[in-house]
Amino acid sequence: MNRLFHVPLSPFCRKVRLSLAEKRIEVELVEERYWEQDPDFLRRNPAAKVPVLKMNGKMMAESGAICEYLEEKYPDPSLMPRDADGRYEVRRLVAWFDDKFHHEVTSKLLYERVNKKVTGQGYPDSTNVKAGARAIKYHLDYMNWLLEHRRWLAGDVMTLADFAAASHLSALDYISDVDWNRSETVKDWYAKIKSRPAFRSILADQIPGFVPPQHYSDLDF
């Protein structure tokens, strides 16, 4: 059986979960308290991060490398365009969300509010929370701009770029940190992606001590 070692609100884990589900690859989810640095876990991944995917006896780390691997091994349905220019745009946007958005928004909101509490690192730093709340607005505006020119973030078809973005936003939505009123266009895009069967497991996540807002799992939010 394939196994994904993960934490439920990690956007990097969610991106891999979405890829696996979209490609209908069954996987057992195993919650990993990676911050406890269990020796067994470190053996699975010396980088000491989640996600780690165990698949066909192979142990894999790094969400970007895993998603590209899944795309090459299980190309149907595809989450990448065929042409080099289209693929460049997908990878650029995946990096945008996993690097820039992660640094400016996710780490400043989700990590301050949730990860610090879960891993016993104390209270949120309000300077960070404020910076994250300010930054997410610009990112939603950028997404709005992209989606006014394209059906999906990277072009005409749904790709890994949409999954990367939706992974960060869904985790932030769990803690009510996304103002969906900012852009009808972005909200419509999220409603579309949220209604995919691949999204179900993510909408069913429950993190002890954190109750999601009612609209979190509501497809008509």
Add this chain to the structure above:
Amino acid sequence: MNRLFHVPLSPFCRKVRLSLAEKRIEVELVEERYWEQDPDFLRRNPAAKVPVLKMNGKMMAESGAICEYLEEKYPDPSLMPRDADGRYEVRRLVAWFDDKFHHEVTSKLLYERVNKKVTGQGYPDSTNVKAGARAIKYHLDYMNWLLEHRRWLAGDVMTLADFAAASHLSALDYISDVDWNRSETVKDWYAKIKSRPAFRSILADQIPGFVPPQHYSDLDF
């Protein structure tokens, strides 16, 4: 003419420069003081980071996405294996260096010692410098372990993983922050990669106010 907007010691820029040079793609190097947020530059790349590659009229950002694009458009000579497992390993290691090594070492040594001074952000934080100096040892040991099992970092052939690693190490070597005595195996690997024609432009870099050690550009260091 192709143009690469870069800063000389940026490992992300160096990785792209190495890929371009290895594939014999000519490019004009343009130094970009990205931290000054010049509006022209922000138009080229809303993420406000280097490298930015202008190629055939197309403007590209994100070093990982650029290198994959170059690999797909100019596959000869190749910097990626053909099989999905081999490609996974390359991408895992590129992420290892560009994410983990960058966070634990490069940002703690190079950014403290050089970037802070160049961008007028004051003096190095000695706690960070100490943490970086400690962390690089473990990374050199990990490379040593890999290279005892493989000719190159990701396998039998030289790949983007070697370029990612060499980009970080060469930038750190410029400020004498690599202890090459720690592993003869890693030193041999670096001597091999350093002697490639693609490396020449990197060894010729001169950063005002920072004099590299004599061995920096010496092929028999």
